[in-house]
Structures are given as C-alpha cells and as structure tokens.
Amino acid sequence: xxxxxxxGISRREFLRAAGTLGVSGGLLGAYAGRARGHDGEDHGxxxxxxxxxxxxxxxxxxxxxxxxxSRFDPSAFLRDFYWGEERVEGGRKVREYExxxxxxEIEVAPGVTYPAWAYNGQVPGPTLRAREGDRLRVVFxxxxxxxxxxxxHGFHPxxxxxxxxxxxxxxxxxxxxxxxxxxxxxxxxxTSPLRKHIEKGLYGAFVIDPGEGRPEADELVMVMNGFDxxxxxxxxxxxxxxxxxxxxxxxxxxxxxxLVRVYVVNALEFDFVNSFHTHANFFDYYPxxxxxxxxxxxxxxxxxxxxxxxxxxxxxxxxRFMFHAHVSEFAELGWMGLFDVVxx
Amino acid sequence: xxxxxxxAGWVLLxxxxxxxxxxxxxFVVLNGAGVGREDAPPVEDLSVQRVALPREHEFVxxxxxxxxxxxxxSQVVVNDAIWDFxxxxxxxxxxxxxxxxxVPYSWVEGEAYEIVLITSTGTTFDAEVPVALLTPGxxxxxxxxxxxxxxxxxxxxxxxxxxxxPFLRRLGSxxxxxxxxxxxxxxxxxxxxxxxxxxxxxxxxxxxxxxVPLVILLTLxxxxxxxxxxRLLRRGRxxxxxxxxxYRIALGIGLHNLGEGLAIGAAFALGEAALGVFLVVGxxxxxxxxxxxxxxxxxxERPRLVHFLWLALLGGGPAIVGTWIGGxxxxxxxxxxxxAVGAGAILQVIYEVGRLLxxxxxxxxxxxxxxxxxxxxxxxxAIMYATALLV
Numbered sequence: 001x002x003x004x005x006x007x008g009i010s011r012r013e014f015l016r017a018a019g020t021l022g023v024s025g026g027l028l029g030a031y032a033g034r035a036r037g038h039d040g041e042d043h044g045x046x047x048x049x050x051x052x053x054x055x056x057x058x059x060x061x062x063x064x065x066x067x068x069x070s071r072f073d074p075s076a077f078l079r080d081f082y083w084g085e086e087r088v089e090g091g092r093k094v095r096e097y098e099x100x101x102x103x104x105e106i107e108v109a110p111g112v113t114y115p116a117w118a119y120n121g122q123v124p125g126p127t128l129r130a131r132e133g134d135r136l137r138v139v140f141x142x143x144x145x146x147x148x149x150x151x152x153h154g155f156h157p158x159x160x161x162x163x164x165x166x167x168x169x170x171x172x173x174x175x176x177x178x179x180x181x182x183x184x185x186x187x188x189x190x191t192s193p194l195r196k197h198i199e200k201g202l203y204g205a206f207v208i209d210p211g212e213g214r215p216e217a218d219e220l221v222m223v224m225n226g227f228d229x230x231x232x233x234x235x236x237x238x239x240x241x242x243x244x245x246x247x248x249x250x251x252x253x254x255x256x257x258x259l260v261r262v263y264v265v266n267a268l269e270f271d272f273v274n275s276f277h278t279h280a281n282f283f284d285y286y287p288x289x290x291x292x293x294x295x296x297x298x299x300x301x302x303x304x305x306x307x308x309x310x311x312x313x314x315x316x317x318x319x320r321f322m323f324h325a326h327v328s329e330f331a332e333l334g335w336m337g338l339f340d341v342v343x344x
Numbered sequence: 345x346x347x348x349x350x351x352a353g354w355v356l357l358x359x360x361x362x363x364x365x366x367x368x369x370x371f372v373v374l375n376g377a378g379v380g381r382e383d384a385p386p387v388e389d390l391s392v393q394r395v396a397l398p399r400e401h402e403f404v405x406x407x408x409x410x411x412x413x414x415x416x417x418s419q420v421v422v423n424d425a426i427w428d429f430x431x432x433x434x435x436x437x438x439x440x441x442x443x444x445x446x447v448p449y450s451w452v453e454g455e456a457y458e459i460v461l462i463t464s465t466g467t468t469f470d471a472e473v474p475v476a477l478l479t480p481g482x483x484x485x486x487x488x489x490x491x492x493x494x495x496x497x498x499x500x501x502x503x504x505x506x507x508x509x510p511f512l513r514r515l516g517s518x519x520x521x522x523x524x525x526x527x528x529x530x531x532x533x534x535x536x537x538x539x540x541x542x543x544x545x546x547x548x549x550x551x552x553x554x555x556v557p558l559v560i561l562l563t564l565x566x567x568x569x570x571x572x573x574x575r576l577l578r579r580g581r582x583x584x585x586x587x588x589x590x591y592r593i594a595l596g597i598g599l600h601n602l603g604e605g606l607a608i609g610a611a612f613a614l615g616e617a618a619l620g621v622f623l624v625v626g627x628x629x630x631x632x633x634x635x636x637x638x639x640x641x642x643x644x645e646r647p648r649l650v651h652f653l654w655l656a657l658l659g660g661g662p663a664i665v666g667t668w669i670g671g672x673x674x675x676x677x678x679x680x681x682x683x684a685v686g687a688g689a690i691l692q693v694i695y696e697v698g699r700l701l702x703x704x705x706x707x708x709x710x711x712x713x714x715x716x717x718x719x720x721x722x723x724x725x726a727i728m729y730a731t732a733l734l735v
Contacts, residue, residue, distance in 0.1 A: 062426065062428065109426070110418060111419065112466055229462060333424060
C-alpha cells in the first residue's frame, strides 16, 4: 500500500495502539486489514479499523498468496467424516473403510510444497468415524515405494496393531477389530523410522461415538500438525489441518449459541507441546473423549504428542474470534484461525 | 613448407575441435547426458547479499540466485513469524538474477532479527540483522560523515606515520635497514590479513562466482602485473627509483585500507555502530605504522614535500572510498576483488623492499639476516599483531 493511504496517523500512534492491543490484537488487526482489502467488509470498530489500516500498511503476520484448495480444502475437511461402507453381517453392524498410502505433493502454505506420504492423498488422512461396538474393517493398500502400516489407537488384537505386519509397496492388508473405547483417537503409520513416517503426513483422526451418542452439535475436526519443509528436524510451518493460516483467510463459520464440538488431535512432530486457545470463550474439555463428563472448563489446553480430546462451546456474541496455539511461535508460523460467529 | 602455410585449410583445422564441441553440446542439450534425474529436486542456491533497514517499519533484502534453476520465494519468516512481503521484480528469481524483497515489519531498535526465505520446495535461506538500526541512506550528510571516518582511519594515521620521516632520516645505515625490515614485517602481516578477509568474503559469494579461486588468481595476477610494471619503469637501470617503490607501497597499503574502509562502512550500515567506533579506534592505531612503511624506501633521498602529500592520499584515501562502498552499496563481489588486488599489491612491495635489503647487504657485505634486519622484521609483525588485537 502507498504511504498516502495511512496518512493522518503517525507511526508513533500506531505503535501505541499496537502496544495496548497486544500480540493477538495485532494479529487480528492484520487480518481485519486484509479482509477489508479483499472484500471491502468492515468487521471492526473504529479503533480496530485504524489499527487494521496500519497493519495493512506496515505488514501483518500471515502468508502471502493463496493455496490451491482444489485437491485438499481444509474448510471441507473440517466437517468431513468418513463413516465407511455400512452393512450388516450376522446381525452385526460392520463398517468397511478403504485407505491407500501414496506419495503426494501437498501445499502447506501458499506456494510452498511438501513431498508428503498420505492416506488417500490427503494430510491429515480422512477422519474415520464409527459407533462404539461396530465391527470395523479397514482395507489398506500401499501404493507408495516404502512399506507402511496403520496403527489405530484403541482396543484390538496384537496382529491388528499395525506395528509388526509391514505392508510393502503394492501390498494390501485388512485391519479388523471392534470400535472401542468411544472417544477421540488417532491412527498413524507405525513403520520405522517412526518419526519420519508420521512427520511425512501418515496420520488422521479416528472418532468413535458412544453407544448412546452425544448431544446434537456442529462438529469439527482439527488435527494440529506441522511440516519440516527443509528436512532439518524442526517444523517450518504449523497449522490445524495442514494449511498455514487457512482459517485466518477462510474463517470457520459457526452459529451464535449453537453447541460446537471440536475433535482436536495433536499430530505434531519435533515439538513436544502444542496447545489450543479460544478467544473470548471457554470450553468444556473431555480428555481423549472417553468420558461423558468434562474434566475442565477452560480456554487454553496443552497437548503432548499424540494427545487429543473433545472441546465443546457456544459463542454468546457474533463476530470474528481468533483461535490459535498459545505457543505464540506456532501461532505466528501458521497455527492460527478465526471463528466467524453469525446469528443463528 | 606446406606445414607452414596458413591458408583456409589451416583455419578449418582450428575449427575442428569447436565443431566437435558444438555437436557434443547439441547432443547433451537434446538428449541429456545420461545423468539427468527428473525426480531429483532442483538445487536451489539463494543468497541474501544485503539487509537494509531504510525506514522504521521495513526490512529490504537484496537476494541473488546463484543456482542453475529459477527459484521462487514463496514465504518470508521474520523471527519465527510468517510475514507479509513483496518482491521486485518478481518472487521467482532467474539464475544469476536478483530480487529486492521488502518486508513491512515494525522492528525494535537494537534487537536482533532472523529473516528466513522459504522457497517453493520448502528450502530455507537465512539472513541476519545482528542489531536493528536505521540503515544510513545516501545523503550529503552521510556521504561526508563516511568520508570523515575514512579520513580518521586512513589518511590521518598514514600522514602521521609519514611525519616520522625526519626522525628516521637521522638513523644510521643499520637503523634504516631496521626500518626497511620493519616495513617487510608490517606488509607480511597485512598481506595475510588482507587475504584472510578476502577469503571470508569470497566464501560468502554464490558458487557461480568461484570466490576462492577468484581471490587467489587476482592476487597472483596483481603481483605479476605490478612486477612487470616495475621492471618496465626501471628501464634497464639496476634499481627502480626508490620513490617509485614508496608509491607502490602506498598503493598496496591503500588497497588494504580500502578493505578496512569496507569493513567499517558495512559495520555502520549493518547497524553494528558500536563495533564501528571500536573499529575506527583500532584501525587508526593499526595504520599509523603504515606511514613508516611508505617512508622507509626514501630515507636516503630527498623527495619534494608534495610527494608526501600524494603518498598519504594514496595510502590513506582509499579508506574513504571503502567506507562509501561499504556503507552505501556493499557488494561481496566488489569487496573480494578489491581485497585480492590489495593482497597482490602488498606481495609485490614485499618483494621490492626485500630486494632493497638484499642489495644493501650485498653492497656492504653484511649478511642479509643481520640482527637489525631480523629484529626489524619481528618488530614489524609484532606491532601489527598487537594493534590488530584492537580491531
């Protein structure tokens, strides 16, 4: 932007404003400036607007450009549950899923590609969904040049654990077990070297509903992940559902007062701790989703590697609310998004 | 007889290898060399030549692509935060091309920043801002300020060193030899120092410039070139004029001081202002002995006063030019070239002053490695080493 567009307010004033609004305010300001630039809408107050103009003039914490979402759209992935093909065998409900491991080039930030290993060509893999007690049959095909497996978190026999039965290139393996216990789990490849097989993208959420179900809600899946694009054993880019700042540029639209349930899975490698923070709201937290009673009412939750849980909340006010890792570094490297709360 | 004819057939004979080369190149370009790997990721080689902070809310990076393929800068990260940027003329830099990346960022004065470029393949290239301070822009005022620094560091110390001339003239013959040997010691230190600096800059250069061979060959070519020039100037006389030797010492030292000017100018430009002041003090002390070196060959002569003025300017003046280049348009390539030429020039004067000493020892039938000569050499190196501790 040219200098003329922010005439009238000095840089000193800008600095003061940025100082009082703090880091998050600055980030939101950056977004607001961007949004106004793109669609001309005004989402903020006068103060926020001034702030936004300045952040727009002085740059903001976000990616430059857009990711091609034609192959994988994080906005669609949010509410996309793979229930499998349902049938009844001997009076029992059986769900059959197909997962294929393959190598695929993914775009983790605008213009930044990553040579991923992926289940069904997407990172995270499809969110598998079942009801407690269902019989699950997962047909796994390996179309990659390396051996892979699927290791499910849950109860199952030893030979269904996806550890010792390596599935070589071109081979197929059928995992079969009962869906239990109910909760928010994950699945991932367990071939050695383990970290490599996870960091390359072979993971996904695995949700088992309790027999009696959960209350009606707007359900979302958020897999927290990161990508080591230069292979130096640390992440360059962080995100929920792979694409840095995707939900900042494409806010998650939810309804005011409606119950929102987020299945959160931490699939991050290299960093020991990840976290999830909601702005202007608190959530009921169900660790691993294995109990129906929340353990905590909070607005920030820390996740270790492989840790996951269920968050439930309702927004009281309309508007745009940020959510991000409270590990500020991760937030600024892409793990940041917005809820766009609209009147029901 | 036929062998000595140089007709059309002879020209064709000269073209045969070139024709063969053309066929080979055409074959490789069209069919590949059999080593092509379509699946191999491209080799990317970006280097950030310079980071400037021209305004309070801006980083400006000069990025050069030293690799064989075009490279696309997709994202920019400042201190672990993905940040807005724009690249001119384009995000994609062709081989050997360069781009200017502007990052609007409210940096904090005095703090350190790391700027990372993420390319389309996810490869990263880093640049550092050791201390964030406004980069002095090109203005009349900054122009003169840099000139002043160069004068402090170059012209004044060299002139002060030359003021020892009347004092040194009254030394006896062995005393004068001591001073000449001291000059060799000073110059020996300077040539090592200059070469080291040249190498440091050379390894930073993108691979295509072949920085290290460039420095070594330029040094040697300068040495040979100056030797040839000196022989030409002698024109059959046994010894070249001693004043001429002084001028060549001044030139070599001048180019060395240009390198020092570059370091100081770049330090100021990069925001290492404290380091810059420290450098100024150190270089001033370091350079005062250079005047002695320049004066040493003419102790037995009586040049006109104006020559001393020119010698001081030639020995010290390039420091001013160095601060300008370092401060306003620092270029690693230019710095490596100047420093390499400087090293070659100093090598040549070491040879010349060494010849003077040897001629003198032959004339007086004293050993070349006499006590005054050896002592002078050692003291020369020691003085340079000691004052170099300050920079």
